[in-house]
Amino acid sequence: MLMRDLLQTASKGVTVNRGRSLLTMLGIIIGVGAVVLMTSVGRSMEGVILGQISVLGPDTVAVFPGNQGPEGGNSALRPDFDSLTFADADTLAQLDTVTDVAPVVFVSGNARYGTEESDPRIVGSLPGYYENQTVEAALGRLHDESDERTARSVVVIGSDIAEDLFLNQSPLDKRIEIANKKYTVIGVLKPVGTQFFQNADERIIIPFSTAIAVTHRTYADMIVLKAQGDLDLVLADVTSLLRQRHGIIPPMDGGTENDDFLIRSAAQAQEILGTVSLGLTLFITMIAGISLIVGGIGIMNIMLVSVTERTREIGLRKAVGARRRDILLQFLIESVFLTFIGGVIGVGIGLGLDYVLATAVGKYLDNYTFEVSIGAIVLALAMAAATGIAFGIYPARKAADLNPIEALQYE
């Protein structure tokens, strides 16, 4: 039988019962749709993750008090635990493997200007913070040593805060109120988007000395710094310095469970986020795989029903000269048609959903863009076709092995 005739015969077999064919394809549609959607989401998320730290740079390091990292650590050391002194920050600044060391004290409270109100993250830090976080002034100036010395009530505000509080007016020299205290706006930061899934444009920065004056804090909530050279060596330096200053003896294996601080670098964060997204992708791919298998079993089931229903037709085809392989190919092509068409529909739906998702999420997450992976589409379609072959072979063999006369007399 000519390939053209085989394809025609098989396509008739699929289209003669359109509703049933579509239902049969459902599992494949879902499986392939999920593969396409999730690989696209994975790629988009990668863009987002890179975007989260691209402004900071991978060598940005933050030291936190307490010891409650993802590894668990010493449960006595809560995140709100105070252990990082200002002197720790000063001593860290002496290390020649780090630059831009800046202790941070958080100030709580809303920001108000007239009737407008906003809920910022208020950071009290030294001028080194700006370099460390790679932020620049879009308007006005950043605060300097003289602001620090005199603990001036001045603020540098993020671009979103500027928009919230001042709409179209210039924020410069306006007086805003934070926790019943007035501050003069001296600068507005350039927008940087989200960092670690927080909107970095919703922050307000005040001089470190001013923050200490209003909070009466004697410990830092965070110390930020930039690593110079090999990141692992720098992290080791910082760790041993802080252990020495805090009189901490690490366990024999060098583990961190005795530490009263926690060091995180942007590179580590990227790695963790990358691992999470890889895990998610693998998980979804597994679900998609299971869905393809279930879909394949559905196809096999329907093909077996179809072979039984069409036993007389198969007998007739054999009686007029069909060879074993003609029947085998006819039914195999039919099941591949089912899975392949299901795959194409699945790709369409997956891309459609991905586009909708990208449009929706893109509004909230910078760097989340609609990513079409041709490789993933080809892979998904190939997997669909392979499912058709794998689950179509048994029914097709059953059809091909029918004895012509028994098939013709089947009731």
Add this chain to the structure above:
Amino acid sequence: MSTPKHIPLIETKKLCKSYFNDDLETPVLFDIDLVIERGEFVAIMGPSGSGKSTLMHILGFLDHHTKGQFLFQGEPATKMDEDTLAKIRATRVSFVFQAFNLLPRTTVFQNVLLPLLYHPTIPAAEREGRVQRAIEAVGLSERSTYLSNQLSGGQKQRVAIARALVTQPEVIFADEPTGNLDSASGTHVMAALQALHRAGHTIILVTHEQSTAEHAERILKIYDGKITDDLRSFKRRHAKDGITIEK
């Protein structure tokens, strides 16, 4: 013309057939000796259950015998592999069944086309013309786009005959072709078979009715799996245009 090396179209020697279900053997045909020449119109006649269809299926390569010999143009069928059998079914024999066996929800044209899809040598370009001529030969030209379920029984059987002749096979087997038809339709079908015979095809007709068998030139009587008579049909009937004319 007979030469010492004459090879008949179909020859069986002590051919036996048993069906096996589990370990139970049902012998159906016993020591069938028979010779059918090219161009003959033979009726195999006998009561229901006597083994007519079984014999026809063996002679038409749809089933295997279990003992003895079956030679087709001198070639023993037992030596043929599956592909060879399929090729013979595609090119040299064809069937008309009592139950019509048309493809459901399929047009007359597509039904008649079916054997050509499996024919190894007829080129695709010739298909349409052949199908149209076959449909015309059975008088269904205006019905060629009808679906098989939109036809009467007699029309269905004529479609089956068109399907049987479209490959121009040497032998056409017909198993009770009038069994499901009223007498007028049956006469039409027998006229078509006689026309095919005149055109040079070998026709092997299976029937349990004397009156139907009389359309053939030769009647083989079969009873309980054995051939009991092999007769010339002296009172040959001629079915023509709805009228049965006796010669």
